[in-house]
Every structure is written in structure tokens, then in C-alpha cells.
Amino acid sequence: xxxxxxxxxxxxxxxxxxxxxxxISASLLIAMYSTYAERKVAAVIQDRIGPNRAGPFGILQPxxxxxxxxxxxxxxxxxxxxxxxxxxxxxxxxxxxMTSAVIPWGSQVNLFGRTIxxxxxxxxxxxxxxFGVVSMGVYGIMIGGWASNNKFSLLAAIRGASQxxxxxxxxxxxxxxxxxxxxxxxxxxxxQQQLDHTWNFFYQPLGFLIFxxxxxxxxxxxxxxxxxxxxxxxxxxxxxxxxxKLGFYLFAEYINMFISSAIMATLFFGGYDIPFVxxxxxxxxxxxxxxxLLQVLALFVKVVFFIFLFMWVRWTIPRFRYDQLxxxxxxxxxxxxxxxxxxxxxxxxxxxxxxxx
Amino acid sequence: MxxxxxxxxxxxxxxxxxVEKLYLWNIFKGMLITFKHIFxxxxxxxxxxxxxxxxxxFRGLQILNRDEEGRERCTACGLCAVACPAEAITMEAAERxxxxxxxxxEEKYAxxxxxxxxxxxxxxxxxxxxPKDAIYLSETFAPANFGRQGFIYGKEDLLIPDPVKxxxxxxxxxxxxxxxxxx
Numbered sequence: 001x002x003x004x005x006x007x008x009x010x011x012x013x014x015x016x017x018x019x020x021x022x023x024i025s026a027s028l029l030i031a032m033y034s035t036y037a038e039r040k041v042a043a044v045i046q047d048r049i050g051p052n053r054a055g056p057f058g059i060l061q062p063x064x065x066x067x068x069x070x071x072x073x074x075x076x077x078x079x080x081x082x083x084x085x086x087x088x089x090x091x092x093x094x095x096x097x098m099t100s101a102v103i104p105w106g107s108q109v110n111l112f113g114r115t116i117x118x119x120x121x122x123x124x125x126x127x128x129x130x131f132g133v134v135s136m137g138v139y140g141i142m143i144g145g146w147a148s149n150n151k152f153s154l155l156a157a158i159r160g161a162s163q164x165x166x167x168x169x170x171x172x173x174x175x176x177x178x179x180x181x182x183x184x185x186x187x188x189x190x191x192q193q194q195l196d197h198t199w200n201f202f203y204q205p206l207g208f209l210i211f212x213x214x215x216x217x218x219x220x221x222x223x224x225x226x227x228x229x230x231x232x233x234x235x236x237x238x239x240x241x242x243x244x245k246l247g248f249y250l251f252a253e254y255i256n257m258f259i260s261s262a263i264m265a266t267l268f269f270g271g272y273d274i275p276f277v278x279x280x281x282x283x284x285x286x287x288x289x290x291x292x293l294l295q296v297l298a299l300f301v302k303v304v305f306f307i308f309l310f311m312w313v314r315w316t317i318p319r320f321r322y323d324q325l326x327x328x329x330x331x332x333x334x335x336x337x338x339x340x341x342x343x344x345x346x347x348x349x350x351x352x353x354x355x356x357x
Numbered sequence: 358m359x360x361x362x363x364x365x366x367x368x369x370x371x372x373x374x375x376v377e378k379l380y381l382w383n384i385f386k387g388m389l390i391t392f393k394h395i396f397x398x399x400x401x402x403x404x405x406x407x408x409x410x411x412x413x414x415f416r417g418l419q420i421l422n423r424d425e426e427g428r429e430r431c432t433a434c435g436l437c438a439v440a441c442p443a444e445a446i447t448m449e450a451a452e453r454x455x456x457x458x459x460x461x462x463e464e465k466y467a468x469x470x471x472x473x474x475x476x477x478x479x480x481x482x483x484x485x486x487x488p489k490d491a492i493y494l495s496e497t498f499a500p501a502n503f504g505r506q507g508f509i510y511g512k513e514d515l516l517i518p519d520p521v522k523x524x525x526x527x528x529x530x531x532x533x534x535x536x537x538x539x540x
Contacts, residue, residue: 045391049401209381316391317384328380 011114019120023100031254032062034307038254041311069247077149077240084147089241089248092140096255098133102126103262104188106272106296107279109289118272118292119188126187127175130263131168134218138164140252141220141227145237156236159322160227163217166329167224171214173337174207177344178267191271196278201268206340208268210333215260217329220253222314226322261306265299272299416479416494418510419472420517420530424462427519430491433467440486445476463489470515474499474508496532 036051036059043050051058076085106118123129138161145157181203182190194200201208217224228236238249265271272295273279283291320328350357376382402409411417422430433450451468453461460466483492502508518526 044395044399047394047397047400049399049403052403312388312391313384316387332379 015114015116016120019116019118020101023105023120024097027097027100027255027258028251030258030303031251032066034254034257035065035250036062037307038311038314041308042315045312045315066247069244072243072246074243074245075240079149080240081147081149084143085240086245088140088144088147089238089245089252090140091143092137092252093248093255095133095137095140096252096259099130099256099259100262102129102187103259103266104191104271105299106292107283107288109292111289117188118296122186122188124184124186127179127185127267131172135164135168137218137252137256140249141237144241144249145227148237148240150240152233152235153237153239156227156229156233156239159233160220160237163220163224163226163325163329166326167214167217167333170210170329170333170337171218173334173341174204174210174214175267177207177337177341178204180341180344180348187266187271191266191273194270195273196280199268199270199273204268204340204344206336207344208264210337210340211264211268213328213333215264216310216313217325219256219260219310221257221310223317223320224325225319226325229319257307257310258303261303261310262299264306265302269302272296274298411496415496416481417498418474418495419477419483419515420493420495421470421512421515422491422493423517423520425520426459427521428458428460428462429466429516430462430489431467431470432463432465432489432491433470434465434488436486436488437483437492440482441477442480442482443476443478445473445478446483447471447473467512470512472510472515474510475505495530 039061040050040058042048051061054060054064076082101120102123104117104119104122109116109118141160142157145153145155145160148154178200179185181200182193184190184193190200216222220227227233228238233239238246241249274282274294275298279291279295282294424430433448435448435450438444438446438448447469448467448471449469450465453464453466479494481494484494499508499510517530520527
């Protein structure tokens with residue numbers, strides 16, 4: 001009996017390990033090419049061409065950038081706290097990667113006689129987990145800024161912390177309205193509910209808007225990139241960093257962007273649901289494995305669109321002033337999210353009562 | 358404060374209305390503008406492969422001219438050095454020896470002729486000052502160099518190729534636009 005259990009456990013372990021390796025390397029690859037895409041998008045928006053020297057169309061540019069970062073001198077400032085200085089970028093990278101664990105990337109595939117769910121962990125508190133990990137992400141910024149022992153870095157770290165705290169509130173409130181509709185915190189369940197039905201976006205447009213704005217703030221992207229405001233704080237929290245430690249910080253930003261795009265697609269745009277197609281019927285026609293592949297592709301198309309949106313906004317609008325940021329967060333986003341929550345709650349109750357008062 | 362001129366326009370500073378306070382509509386308008394730019398013609402010139410045509414009056418690197426028989430025209434009179442506002446030109450004169458008539462056009466010539474391209478401002482006053490048609494500004498500009506010493510151009514860098522011995526190189530150095538001005 002024990003040996004049978006053990007056999008299953010080993011297979012499960014291997015399955016999950018493979019899944020983790022695949023997802024982590026995929027998100028690293030996507031983050032790598034996000035840097036390239038960012039430069040290209042910036043270029044075409046500014047009527048330029050962008051990187052086009054390394055390889056055809058410059059597609060080897062991320063490798064060249066990475067090589068450059070690796071070759072740079074590793075500097076740890078004399079007066080810094082060495083342990084925390086190294087911990088900062090590691091933490092930023094770790095938290096950026098950890099979020100990908102609960103995102104369902106596709107339905108199921110049948111491989112080697114096993115049904116494999118394309119999700120690392122289908123935990124029933126998926127959204128809470130994401131919130132927990134994302135709010136840990138600010139520790140990367142804070143520790144990095146503090147350990148640098150530099151006034152600009154410290155200011156940037158404080159800015160980052162207060163900004164993320166302010167916007168996390170509105171983000172959470174906007175999600176509460178969504179959770180009233182879904183009744184579940186598990187991301188897989190939320191996607192299943194949207195599969196072949198109306199996407200949550202059409203029930204919660206305001207909620208999505210608030211979530212989108214807060215996601216921009218959480219990822220420290222323009223217009224909310226105050227922690228790295230070049231013209232006020234030189235380079236923000238990663239000013240003292242060089243070589244791959246700086247690379248980790250920059251990389252973590254792109255992974256964050258990728259993951260939050262995936263979360264937005266999952267929560268509001270049907271996750272791996274293929275639009276205009278009945279997924280179950282399609283699965284019956286072409287087999288589950290092919291369906292899963294198409295679903296992963298569908299999710300990635302949505303994710304790519306959101307990443308493009310992130311970049312599009314970045315190269316369109318300037319940065320907010322700090323008081324504007326706080327005004328928007330506390331006086332704009334949170335009341336809006338509260339109103340959205342109240343209206344949703346009211347409608348949900350009304351529906352439970354068969355639309356009678 | 359009273360306005361100093363009549364052309365001062367008072368700036369309207371109204372408080373933002375509701376739509377403006379939401380930022381979203383204006384952000385959306387801005388995003389439409391940037392989206393249009395994606396499809397616009399790119400202003401980039403892919404430099405080493407593509408080169409921008411210079412204006413016909415472009416003032417580039419100096420060139421020391423020769424006459425039809427390939428003799429140096431410069432007589433080291435020093436007028437270009439006097440005219441040069443950046444004091445970039447230095448020269449040493451020497452007397453032509455018998456038997457050098459095929460090298461130098463007049464009895465006096467420049468034994469050493471140097472232009473410091475880091476000082477030169479490419480104003481073209483040397484070209485205007487020269488009574489012997491000996492110095493011209495060409496269509497090229499000074500290439501990059503790692504040392505300052507490399508920017509001091511001597512006679513061997515400045516002299517145009519001999520039209521008798523190397524007619525092709527001479528034609529290339531002369532360029533397309535020189536027809537009217539030379540001779």
C-alpha cells in the first residue's frame with residue numbers, strides 16, 4: 001500500500017517539477033523578450049526603428065544585453081549592509097517568480113497515461129496567495145533601497161512602499177466585487193466559470209479598470225514609476241546596483257509585468273478560454289491535448305496584448321507627481337472601488353432574491 | 358505684476374473638470390496619437406549602409422589641391438592660417454629646388470602643412486582666403502579616432518591624389534560638385 005502511494009507521489013512530484021521548470025523558463029524567456037519588445041515598441045511609437053543589429057531584426061539583442069550585464073563589474077558599496085544588499089534583488093526576483101504558481105495556463109493534457117493539469121498548484125485561496133506574494137515584492141525594493149545606504153535610494157524605497165500599500169487597497173477592493181460574483185478564490189474555478197460563458201470583464205468593467213490601474217502601480221510602471229524616477233531620484237532604489245544584481249531588479253519588473261498580465265487575463269478575460277469557440281465541443285473534435293495547446297496559445301495572446309498595453313501606456317504618458325499619485329490612489333481609486341463593491345453586492349443580493357426588493 | 362509687452366497672453370488656469378480629473382479620457386486620446394505613430398514612416402537612417410546626401414555647400418574635411426599636371430598648388434603664403442579663426446592651421450615654407458618643378462607649381466611650397474581637426478570649425482574661411490585655389494573643403498567629415506594625435510592632419514592626409522598618376526582616386530576625391538569651383 002505504502003509503495004503504491006509512494007509511486008504516485010513520485011510521479012506527481014516529477015510532473016510538478018517539470019511543470020515548474022517549464023513555466024519558470026517560459027516566464028524568464030518572455031521577460032527577456034519583453035525587454036526587446038519594450039525597446040521596439042518605444043522605437044516605433046517614437047518613429048524610430050529600434051534594435052536591429054544583433055541578429056535578424058535584432059532578436060538576439062536580449063542575449064547581448066544579458067551578456068553585457070554579466071560582464072559588468074560587481075560593486076557592493078562600502079557603507080552598505082552587505083547581506084541585505086544581496087538579499088534585495090534576490091527577493092525581488094523570487095517574489096516575481098512565485099506568483100506564477102497559481103495561474104492556470106491551460107486545462108488538462110493527457111501524457112504518458114496521466115492527466116496533467118496545467119497549473120502548478122490549484123490552491124483554493126489562489127487570489128489571496130497572489131496578494132500575499134505581490135505585497136512581499138515591495139520588500140525587494142525596500143531592502144534594496146535601505147541597504148544601499150544612499151539618500152536617493154532610501155527615498156525611492158519609501159516612495160515604493162507607500163505607493164504599493166496605497167494601491168493594494170484599491171486592488172483588493174476591486175477584487176472583492178469580482179469575488180462576490182465568482183464565489184471562489186481559486187483561479188482555476190474562476191476560469192472554469194468563464195469558460196464558454198461571458199467573461200468577467202463584462203460584469204465588472206469598472207472593477208477591471210481599477211485593477212488595471214493598480215496593476216500598473218504595483219509593477220512600478222509608468223505613469224506610476226516614482227520609485228525609479230530618473231529626474232528626481234537619479235535611478236531610484238537600484239542606483240547603487242550594478243552588474244547582474246541590477247539586471248535582477250530590471251528583470252523582476254518585466255516578470256511582474258508578465259505575471260500581472262496573466263492575472264488580468266485570468267480574472268477578467270476568461271483565462272485560457274478561446275474566444276468565440278465552445279471549448280468543450282472543440283475538445284471533443286480535436287482531442288484534449290490539442291485543445292490544451294490552443295488554450296495556452298489563447299492565454300498567451302491575451303497576455304501579449306496586456307504586455308503591449310503596459311508598454312503602450314509607458315511610452316504615451318508622463319509620470320504622475322507624488323501628490324497626484326496619492327490623490328488618485330486614496331481619493332479616486334478607493335472610493336470608486338468601494339462604490340463598485342456596493343453596487344455589485346446590491347445586484348448580487350437582488351439576483352438571489354429573484355430581482356424582487 | 359504688470360506685463361512688460363503687449364504680446365503677453367494671460368494663461369487660463371481653470372480647475373480641472375470631472376472628465377479631466379479622471380485622466381482616463383485624455384490618456385486614451387494620447388494613446389491614440391502614439392498608436393498612429395506606429396504606422397508612420399520611420400525617421401531613422403541606417404547609417405553605415407545608408408548615407409544621407411550632403412547639401413551642395415557642405416563644408417567637410419579640407420583637401421589640398423593639385424593642378425592638372427599633378428603639382429601642388431600651395432605656396433605656403435600663410436593667408437589661410439591668418440584667416441583661420443580657430444587657429445587650426447600651421448605650416449612651414451620651403452624653397453623649391455631645381456628638379457622639383459614637377460612636384461611644386463611655384464618656387465615656394467609648404468614643406469609641412471598641418472590642420473588640427475579638433476580645432477577646425479569648418480567655416481571655410483581658408484578656402485576663401487586662398488589666392489592659389491590650393492585648399493578646398495570636401496564632402497567628407499573627419500572619421501572618429503581614439504587619440505588626439507590622430508586628428509592632426511598632415512600633408513599626406515590632406516593632399517588630393519595625383520590626377521596624372523591616380524586619375525580614379527583623384528576623381529573620387531574631387532567629388533561631383535567641384536566642377537564649377539575648380540578652375
